[in-house]
Amino acid sequence: MKVLFLCTGNSCRSQMAEGWARALLAGKAEAFSAGTRPGDIVDPRAVKAMAEAGVDISGQKPKSLEIYKDQAFDLVVTVCDNARETCPVYWGAGRKLHRGFDDPGTLSGPGAPDETAMPHYRRVRDEIKRFVKELPEILERL
Numbered sequence: 001m002k003v004l005f006l007c008t009g010n011s012c013r014s015q016m017a018e019g020w021a022r023a024l025l026a027g028k029a030e031a032f033s034a035g036t037r038p039g040d041i042v043d044p045r046a047v048k049a050m051a052e053a054g055v056d057i058s059g060q061k062p063k064s065l066e067i068y069k070d071q072a073f074d075l076v077v078t079v080c081d082n083a084r085e086t087c088p089v090y091w092g093a094g095r096k097l098h099r100g101f102d103d104p105g106t107l108s109g110p111g112a113p114d115e116t117a118m119p120h121y122r123r124v125r126d127e128i129k130r131f132v133k134e135l136p137e138i139l140e141r142l
Helices: 013-024 044-052 104-108 114-141
Strands: 002-007 030-035 075-078 095-098
Touching: 002 013, 013 030, 013 044, 013 114, 044 104, 044 114, 104 114
Parallel strands: 002 030, 002 075, 075 095
Antiparallel strands: none
16 A cells, blocks of 8 residues: 655655654555655654654655656545645545644744744644554545
């Protein structure tokens, strides 16, 4: 099974989802992530939050949806909190699912110190983990 997690910047939530899927669904699914307007780097606080949970996403890079335009996915999941308006529409074959998660960077505000920001990143990280763990059951119902 091939799963693609989509977001706008592909720098935080979709990267966390890809990391969790690689860790939790190894042997059951291949995980990928992309965005419509990918940033230059994966959000360092997302990397830190995932490392605290034992998942290394430091080697991942933001990717454009364009690189996957000729690939088929079994499931495409949009993870932006406002994905219905701004995240990509995936026209390829496969099932589509929207599960929005808050943007921890927006919640903490620009320039927030780690002690203010990291609780938001940890909460979203844990919500994404719970969702990814439930994906096999969710897929059975789709």
